[in-house]
Amino acid sequence: MESTRNKLIQILANNDSTYISGQQLSKELAISRSAVWKHMKELEKDGYTIEGVSNKGYRIIAYPEKLSSNTIKWGLNTNWLGKTIYHKESIPSTQILAKQLASDDTEHGTVIIADEQTMGKGRLNRTWHSTNGKGIWMSLVLRPRLLPHLAPQLTLLTATVLCDVLAKVTPLNPAIKWPNDIFINHKKVAGILTEMQAEQDQIQYVVIGIGINVNHTEQDIPKDLKGKATSLRLESDRDWDIRDMIQNILLTFESAYQVYLDQGFPVVKEKWENYGYKLGESVWINTMKDRWYGSILGIAEDGALLAEKEGEQIKLYSAEIEW
Amino acid sequence: MLKVQEIRELIKLIDQSSIDEFTYESNGTSVTMKKGQDPIAVQPKEPSTQPIVKEVETDKQKEKQAPVPQDETETQEDSTPVAKDAAGDQEIVSPMVGTFYAASSPESDPYVKVGSRVENDTIVCIVEAMKLFNEIEAEVTGEIVEVLVQDGELVEYGQPLFRVKTK
Numbered sequence: 001m002e003s004t005r006n007k008l009i010q011i012l013a014n015n016d017s018t019y020i021s022g023q024q025l026s027k028e029l030a031i032s033r034s035a036v037w038k039h040m041k042e043l044e045k046d047g048y049t050i051e052g053v054s055n056k057g058y059r060i061i062a063y064p065e066k067l068s069s070n071t072i073k074w075g076l077n078t079n080w081l082g083k084t085i086y087h088k089e090s091i092p093s094t095q096i097l098a099k100q101l102a103s104d105d106t107e108h109g110t111v112i113i114a115d116e117q118t119m120g121k122g123r124l125n126r127t128w129h130s131t132n133g134k135g136i137w138m139s140l141v142l143r144p145r146l147l148p149h150l151a152p153q154l155t156l157l158t159a160t161v162l163c164d165v166l167a168k169v170t171p172l173n174p175a176i177k178w179p180n181d182i183f184i185n186h187k188k189v190a191g192i193l194t195e196m197q198a199e200q201d202q203i204q205y206v207v208i209g210i211g212i213n214v215n216h217t218e219q220d221i222p223k224d225l226k227g228k229a230t231s232l233r234l235e236s237d238r239d240w241d242i243r244d245m246i247q248n249i250l251l252t253f254e255s256a257y258q259v260y261l262d263q264g265f266p267v268v269k270e271k272w273e274n275y276g277y278k279l280g281e282s283v284w285i286n287t288m289k290d291r292w293y294g295s296i297l298g299i300a301e302d303g304a305l306l307a308e309k310e311g312e313q314i315k316l317y318s319a320e321i322e323w
Numbered sequence: 324m325l326k327v328q329e330i331r332e333l334i335k336l337i338d339q340s341s342i343d344e345f346t347y348e349s350n351g352t353s354v355t356m357k358k359g360q361d362p363i364a365v366q367p368k369e370p371s372t373q374p375i376v377k378e379v380e381t382d383k384q385k386e387k388q389a390p391v392p393q394d395e396t397e398t399q400e401d402s403t404p405v406a407k408d409a410a411g412d413q414e415i416v417s418p419m420v421g422t423f424y425a426a427s428s429p430e431s432d433p434y435v436k437v438g439s440r441v442e443n444d445t446i447v448c449i450v451e452a453m454k455l456f457n458e459i460e461a462e463v464t465g466e467i468v469e470v471l472v473q474d475g476e477l478v479e480y481g482q483p484l485f486r487v488k489t490k
Contacts, residue, residue, distance in 0.1 A: 149419035149480055152453035179453035194455040199462065200418050206455075288422060288475030303453055304420075317452040317477070318422035 004029055008039050009074045012050070012060045021057035046070055067115060067243060076247050080109040081140070081254040088112070090132070092119040095209045098139035099195060102205035108143040113246065120211065134220055134231070136212040136246055140253070143205050144261075148198035151206055152317075153265050153303045154257075155180045155194045158208050160271040161253045162190055169248060172235055175277035178296065178305045178321060182212075183277050187230035189213050210249070215239050265303065273298050284322035285309075296321065330354065331481070413463050414471075414483040421452035423484065425474040433474070435485070439467045447485055450478060465489035 007029055011020060026033045040050050040058065047064020064071050069085040076082055084107055091097060091114040098112045114137045117130035130137045144154070159180035166174040166182070166189075175183045182190035190212040197204040213221075216231035232240050259267055273279065282295045285307055297306040297313065305316040337345050337356055346355045417423070425433035425448055435447045441461035450457045469486040472478055 148457065151457070152419070152421075152455040155453050155455050192454065196455055196457045197460070198418055198457060199460075200416070287477075317420050 005039050019053060019057035019059045071243055072246055078250050078254045082111045082250045084110040086112045088114045090116040093117050094137055094139040095207060098141050098207040102141045102207055106141055110141040111138060113138040130211060134215045136214055136242060138210050140208045141205055144203055146203060148203050151196050151203060154206060155192055156272050156303045157256055157260055157268045158192050160268055161256050163275045165248045165252050170232055170236055176275045177277045184230060184235045187228060189230050214242055269299055286320040412486045412488050415447060415461055415485040417450050417478045417482045417484055419450060419452055420480050421450040423472045423476050423478045424449040435467050437467055463487050463489060
């Protein structure tokens with residue numbers, strides 16, 4: 001049923017300037033004309049506006065703003081990422097559902113998207129504010145055939161993917177704060193949190209959680225984050241199509257992931273360093289045991305942060321950088 | 324330089340073999356292992372790193388403690404990520420470099436403590452690197468007898484995190 005509906009959307013979308021007759025549709029989809037009509041009604045429920053003119057046929061006039069697994073899948077030209085999509089209007093956290101699905105053997109490339117998270121997860125169970133319908137809150141389930149100690153590189157790769165998409169779609173200049181926070185004009189616009197279940201030599205699953213503030217207005221930014229957090233809308237003075245951006249991210253992620261598997265980390269490293277925020281500048285660096293003022297130099301061959309401490313170059317795997 | 328993991332693997336292999344003495348040399352570092360009546364020696368020429376010292380201690384413990392009946396040791400399941408030490412306990416080791424977190428958040432109770440019973444799929448801690456949080460499962464059934472690292476400590480690949488008494 002769903003694939004017939006997807007085909008129907010494809011056909012209509014590819015011909016959005018002309019009408020397509022019900023007869024032609026029933027022929028192409030190999031279903032009866034009354035079945036075509038039923039599908040049209042279902043699409044309207046999903047938020048599509050379809051114009052039907054007698055003797056001419058049907059035409060899509062407007063696409064739904066409302067997200068659904070259907071609307072996200074429509075026009076998504078990926079090979080494996082997002083073939084299974086779970087969309088929820090409101091959910092405690094896409095990470096929690098993604099991890100449940102991952103333990104229940106959901107396929108590699110499953111995507112979980114929510115309009116709203118009531119308990120969005122940040123680092124170490126800090127909350128992440130995920131306002132209803134204003135941002136992208138999604139989790140990707142991957143089952144990479146990588147050694148577990150390489151998996152942290154996937155979080156850096158995800159950061160470069162988000163930057164690539166934002167740089168392509170918007171007029172803004174995104175930057176990455178190590179390891180994977182996305183900044184625009186010195187404020188955080190997106191964050192990435194990755195969770196993994198792995199044995200010593202084999203990854204069971206990796207769940208990459210992505211949160212992007214897209215259409216937030218001043219009022220949508222919590223008081224305690226003012227001056228620290230922003231949204232694409234606040235930085236560019238216009239609204240952005242969330243569905244379109246999700247598709248762009250999935251498509252870009254899929255190809256970057258393949259390049260990484262084929263060619264390894266150097267490509268990611270180069271991209272990352274191009275987007276690297278405050279590279280060469282001095283910042284406060286906090287580790288669990290230490291805090292010092294030193295410059296950040298770049299990233300190592302494995303993705304660790306290269307920083308300067310008392311004149312020496314050191315490698316960091318976990319740290320908080322202040323600015 | 325050999326990794327802790329590799330040294331441990333070597334000790335295991337040599338222990339099971341008829342080799343009495345083994346020397347490995349590379350880039351100015353050498354590791355010598357001897358079995359039998361001679362005092363056990365593991366002596367890198369470079370300043371010894373912590374894990375190697377640990378191996379020495381482990382072997383000394385073996386001498387001090389009552390020997391574990393051979394058949395019991397051998398029936399124990401020997402899964403890859405869990406290194407078995409000389410006392411018959413198993414160690415849960417870190418699969419990657421990162422920061423060791425004993426709890427899911429600073430306010431929460433630790434996942435496990437000394438005395439906690441663990442099953443194969445019990446989450447015992449988190450190791451984080453570059454904001455990837457790896458929930459480490461015990462992969463062994465037994466009781467935690469020692470927590471070998473502190474909350475917030477940097478751990479190396481292959482570094483023992485917990486000692487587990489298996490039944």
